[in-house]
Amino acid sequence: MTLRAASTAAADRARIRAGEHTGPTSGLAPGLAQANLVILPADESLDFPRFCVRNPKPCPLLEVTDTGSAHPDCVAADADLRTDLPRYRVFRDGRLVDEPTDIAQFWRSDLVAFLLGCSFTFEWALAAAGLPIAHQAQGVNVPMYVTNRRCISAGRFDGPLVVSMRPFAPDVISHVVDISARFPAMHGAPVHIGDPEEIGIDDLAAPDFGDAVVVGADEVPVFWACGVTPQAVAIQARPSLAIFHAPGHMFITDRHHDDFDTGESHDHP
Template identity: 85%
Template sequence: MTARVAATAAADRARIRAGDHTGPTSGLAPGFAQANLVILPADDALDFLRFCVRNPKPCPLLEVTDTGSPRPPGLATDADLRTDLPRYRVFQDGHLIDEPTDIAHHWRADLVSFLLGCSFTFEWTLAAAGLPVAHQLQGVNVPMYVTSRRCSPAGPFDGPLVVSMRPYAPEVIPQVVEISARFPAMHGAPVHIGDPAEIGIEDLAAPDFGDAVRVGTDEVPVFWACGVTPQAVVVEARPSLAIFHAPGHMFITDRRHVDFDTQEGS
């Protein structure tokens, strides 16, 4: 990793920490991987770890912090998970109680943080291959939907799969699938292509999270497992406390996208 690239990630985290950027992180720190965040009390952490192992498509695990530590040394040695995401969602007993720009006042000594792979990595690779994603072209957040598919349960964690959607012309979909499949740590290949009703989505224009995108008459919706899935699952499990990134407001790591490409060096 070059010094210039490392400085870009650190600089964007510093801007977020200072409150100078509070919006979605798509497009920030070009070349860097971003991550989804789940924070739970230690009493719930082992069951959630099992949930990630059983559901690697929506919950590809990148790092688990030490209990009580906000530091993710494997992804960014100088980072603080309490301040370095633009916006968080805080749940108490399954109810949303806060959407702050830092969580220092919610932090407890028994909390464990999980960092999960993010689709921004394969989006970056798709764009580099001349296959840009619709939500970036349209200047909005990626649309995300709660589906009728259920995840494999672990302890109290049991709930629906959430997916993100990007439309593509049919002739390029094989290439889109091949590229995203190279990144299993970042959700990998799509979980569904085509009719949204087949996975319980009634209206593409009304996403559960994020923003709607225009789907061209010559395009087909393509759906990937989404890191917002844990939020839907935790709402059903109702732990005493749970903290997440706000949808689209990710953690910027010091790891490059290419670090997660299974084709790299092959």
């Protein structure tokens, strides 16, 4: 991590903390990895790391904070998870109760924060390879869908896989697979390519989270496991309190994308 990179991350987090940026974070802090956020009470989170280990595609675990700490020491020690994301989603007993721009009023000394890898990292790699990202080109949030695939349960945590979708021309899909597979800590290779109905998606124009994108007549939808999965799972787990990032409104770390590049390709899913 360079001093310049750290300064960029800190500056963007400061803008978010000040309320100057409340939208999606795609495109902010170029070159730096972003993360999904899950916050749970300590006594209700014991099975969540096990859930992540069993479901590494949607839940690649980057860091777990100390109980009561809002500071992710490994990926951005000077950050505050209560204020440094543009928007949050707060659930009580599986029911959405608020979508605030900071969670100071909800913070408690028994909370534990989990940071999960984010697909914006492989999007950076795809863009660097000259492969355009549809939602960026169209100026919208990435579309996300609840599928008919089930995650592997761990205690109370059980539920459906959520995927994000990006369309590509058929002749570049193998390249897309190889590039994204180099980042297993950021969801890795796609989990499905082609017919959305095979994974329980009836209408690409009606995503469960994010915004619809236009899929060209010469393009194929490509689906990746998504870090919004824990939100779908939490609705079923019904913890007394659960706090997440709003979809697309991520936490900006001080870590560069290259830190997560394994250089390893992958077979076609």
